[in-house]
Amino acid sequence: xxxxxxxxxxxxxxxxxxxxxxxxxxxxxxxxxxxxxxxxxxxxxxxxxxxxxxxxxxxxxxxxxxxxxxxxxxxxxxxxxxxxxxxxxxxxxxxxxxxxxxxxxxxxxxxxxxxx
Amino acid sequence: xxxxxxxxxxxxxxxxxxxxxxxxxxxxxxxxxxxxxxxxxxxxxxxxxxxxxxxxxxxxxxxxxxxxxxxxxxxxxxxxxxxxxxxxxxxxxxxxxxxxxxxxxxxxxxxxxx
Numbered sequence: 001x002x003x004x005x006x007x008x009x010x011x012x013x014x015x016x017x018x019x020x021x022x023x024x025x026x027x028x029x030x031x032x033x034x035x036x037x038x039x040x041x042x043x044x045x046x047x048x049x050x051x052x053x054x055x056x057x058x059x060x061x062x063x064x065x066x067x068x069x070x071x072x073x074x075x076x077x078x079x080x081x082x083x084x085x086x087x088x089x090x091x092x093x094x095x096x097x098x099x100x101x102x103x104x105x106x107x108x109x110x111x112x113x114x115x116x
Numbered sequence: 117x118x119x120x121x122x123x124x125x126x127x128x129x130x131x132x133x134x135x136x137x138x139x140x141x142x143x144x145x146x147x148x149x150x151x152x153x154x155x156x157x158x159x160x161x162x163x164x165x166x167x168x169x170x171x172x173x174x175x176x177x178x179x180x181x182x183x184x185x186x187x188x189x190x191x192x193x194x195x196x197x198x199x200x201x202x203x204x205x206x207x208x209x210x211x212x213x214x215x216x217x218x219x220x221x222x223x224x225x226x227x228x229x230x
Contacts, residue, residue: 102164
């Protein structure tokens with residue numbers, strides 16, 4: 001079974017600075033997808049960024065980027081120029097490519113605090 | 117604009133009651149999911165469905181059942197609610213196939229079982 005581990009229950013960063021959230025996972029699959037989701041205090045979960053395991057290039061979405069290390073099974077999220085609106089729970093998630101209907105396997109989450 | 121709606125934001129039920137949580141999506145998605153979210157545990161998959169009347173158990177199906185009679189609607193059923201089912205329940209949907217499409221989540225239902 002796949003597992004996703006987020007070792008940082010809580011992180012704090014000053015506004016405008018950069019923060020990196022860690023995620024490691026365990027799988028025997030070679031093809032899979034990785035995601036970072038954000039859940040603000042309003043509770044609606046939204047996608048931040050996704051990575052296909054077969055792509056070597058790290059995904060980037062504006063201020064959000066990932067460091068995907070397939071051999072190390074590591075998938076960290078970097079948030080640059082942190083803003084107050086970035087404060088939320090962040091969840092790392094995994095889904096295998098085969099078996100298209102599969103749900104996501106989530107980590108336990110990291111609570112990100114933005115200090116003004 | 118994609119939308120997943122859940123019938124209630126907050127629900128309070130008594131132990132032993134039968135509870136229905138309803139989820140509707142308007143994106144014509146084939147796949148629908150029910151998760152429960154607990155502090156310190158993240159989200160855990162209860163059941164999912166890849167087509168009308170089709171369902172598969174997730175990681176924690178015990179004590180739950182589901183129903184999908186129409187493509188847009190996926191119901192989670194607690195046959196006899198227990199206090200350990202007090203939790204936040206999140207519904208999600210996703211287009212079918214093996215692409216990297218995201219799951220779209222509903223706002224959640226906070227269920228308290230007394």
